[in-house]
Amino acid sequence: MTTHLPTFDYRRPTSLGEAVRLISSGGSSTVVMAGGTDLVPKMKRRQLTPSTVISLSRVTEMQGIRYQDGATTIGSGTLLREVVASRLVPEPLRLAAATVASPHVRNTATIGGNLCLDTRCNYIDMPEGWRIANGHCLKDGGDTCWVAPRQERCWAVHASDVSPIAIAMHTNVRLVSETGERIIPLEDLYANDGINNLTKRRDELLVELKIPSIEMRASYYKLRRRGAIDFALVGAAASFALEEAGSAEDVRIVLTGIASAPVRVFEAEQFLVAEGLSPGSIVEAAGIAGSCVRTQDNTDLGSRYRKWMIPVAVQRVLEGLAMNTNERSADRGTD
Amino acid sequence: MSERIVTLSVNGEPRSVIMPDNATLLEILRDHLELTGTKHGCDLGECGACAVLVDGVPVLSCLVLARDTEDHQITTIEGLGNGAAPDPLQVAFAEFGAAQCGYCTPAMVITARALLDGHGSPSEEDIRAAIAGNLCRCTGYIKIIEAIESVASMGPT
Numbered sequence: 203m204t205t206h207l208p209t210f211d212y213r214r215p216t217s218l219g220e221a222v223r224l225i226s227s228g229g230s231s232t233v234v235m236a237g238g239t240d241l242v243p244k245m246k247r248r249q250l251t252p253s254t255v256i257s258l259s260r261v262t263e264m265q266g267i268r269y270q271d272g273a274t275t276i277g278s279g280t281l282l283r284e285v286v287a288s289r290l291v292p293e294p295l296r297l298a299a300a301t302v303a304s305p306h307v308r309n310t311a312t313i314g315g316n317l318c319l320d321t322r323c324n325y326i327d328m329p330e331g332w333r334i335a336n337g338h339c340l341k342d343g344g345d346t347c348w349v350a351p352r353q354e355r356c357w358a359v360h361a362s363d364v365s366p367i368a369i370a371m372h373t374n375v376r377l378v379s380e381t382g383e384r385i386i387p388l389e390d391l392y393a394n395d396g397i398n399n400l401t402k403r404r405d406e407l408l409v410e411l412k413i414p415s416i417e418m419r420a421s422y423y424k425l426r427r428r429g430a431i432d433f434a435l436v437g438a439a440a441s442f443a444l445e446e447a448g449s450a451e452d453v454r455i456v457l458t459g460i461a462s463a464p465v466r467v468f469e470a471e472q473f474l475v476a477e478g479l480s481p482g483s484i485v486e487a488a489g490i491a492g493s494c495v496r497t498q499d500n501t502d503l504g505s506r507y508r509k510w511m512i513p514v515a516v517q518r519v520l521e522g523l524a525m526n527t528n529e530r531s532a533d534r535g536t537d
Numbered sequence: 538m539s540e541r542i543v544t545l546s547v548n549g550e551p552r553s554v555i556m557p558d559n560a561t562l563l564e565i566l567r568d569h570l571e572l573t574g575t576k577h578g579c580d581l582g583e584c585g586a587c588a589v590l591v592d593g594v595p596v597l598s599c600l601v602l603a604r605d606t607e608d609h610q611i612t613t614i615e616g617l618g619n620g621a622a623p624d625p626l627q628v629a630f631a632e633f634g635a636a637q638c639g640y641c642t643p644a645m646v647i648t649a650r651a652l653l654d655g656h657g658s659p660s661e662e663d664i665r666a667a668i669a670g671n672l673c674r675c676t677g678y679i680k681i682i683e684a685i686e687s688v689a690s691m692g693p694t
Contacts, residue, residue, distance in 0.1 A: 211558060
């Protein structure tokens with residue numbers, strides 16, 4: 203049986219100015235829809251019942267990819283399919299974007315929508331009848347987090363595949379509202395809270411990403427149940443600049459799928475800068491990353507398994523990068 | 538919420554429908570235009586059974602608002618061929634036994650058509666990647682891939 207969407211007013215601005223005016227004048231029950239591939243299922247499950255949906259499908263100013271002033275600029279309304287296919291987009295970002303969901307979803311979903319993806323959890327993502335029968339959780343308007351009932355916060359999980367690699371590649375994002383605009387580092391867009399997981403104001407629209415051209419190696423490793431479609435059990439992105447063989451500068455290690463925001467593992471980053479890149483230091487840094495993060499039992503497979511897999515994911519992404527940059531290390535794999 | 542008359546271009550024909558703002562493309566195709574070749578599966582964008590072409594690109598009609606497809610060209614399985622004049626892919630799917638229960642088949646064919654139209658000679662890997670979003674619980678995919686490969690080997694169809 204078809205699950206109808208809740209009733210709402212549909213608005214379709216044709217310019218960025220009109221879009222931010224509509225968002226600004228809309229109430230708290232107004233939602234913005236980019237590709238809709240996450241929003242539509244959420245509305246079908248009645249996790250969201252907005253009074254107004256503002257479709258960004260006709261705001262062409264937010265679409266397209268260009269290279270200028272030493273940075274690749276990607277409009278937030280650009281389809282993931284176009285990001286994957288564009289030669290203007292740095293390869294690590296293209297490869298990470300290609301791991302989002304399925305080809306059909308990437309033909310509709312946008313890169314901005316992926317960055318602003320709502321958090322997910324086994325409890326909030328159940329059908330409405332199940333949630334009524336079992337009691338609403340914190341994110342659903344209830345008073346208890348069913349994942350960790352003794353705690354007072356929501357532990358729903360950030361699940362973007364683009365955010366970790368984009369943070370690793372020093373991406374900034376431009377936020378526009380009716381009253382002005384600001385550019386912030388992408389990592390500052392997120393807060394580690396399952397309900398209020400974005401720091402942008404409700405009247406602000408994420409308009410574009412700016413990825414600087416920096417000499418660096420970067421990669422993303424995604425572990426999931428089915429390679430064709432699923433969200434990450436754990437995702438790890440890493441980047442570094444190579445000053446000379448064996449020495450890594452400006453290391454970034456960013457995890458997704460394990461907290462309510464993308465998580466930079468500063469301890470492991472600093473360890474690698476201090477110790478340099480070697481098979482041993484990579485294993486040790488991966489272990490540090492695993493010990494820094496606590497998982498909850500709220501997405502695919504168990505909490506303990508996902509916790510085990512964090513060092514595996516970090517080790518694999520770092521080994522892949524090290525092998526790319528130094529042929530002599532190609533036979534040092536530990537698998 | 539308002540209802541309005543919206544004209545969609547479906548299989549090359551303008552089709553005017555009185556629709557509410559919250560209608561998905563899948564609802565309009567199946568319930569209003571009676572184009573029931575497009576299947577209603579999971580309704581959440583996971584199974585791929587509702588795939589149709591929008592401007593030649595396969596998308597999931599259960600995730601798309603019908604209003605967002607105004608001014609675009611929509612192609613359903615009915616637009617590819619029929620019993621009297623089937624698409625070569627439909628012939629190949631029958632010959633290779635690439636359908637068992639048949640529920641995923643229209644979307645498989647639609648997705649394969651987009652691949653063949655956009656790609657001169659896809660490899661098996663290309664075919665597997667293209668249909669990665671189409672779940673089939675019967676065939677194990679082998680015969681589906683063989684059927685698509687056989688049409689790909691004929692050149693442009």
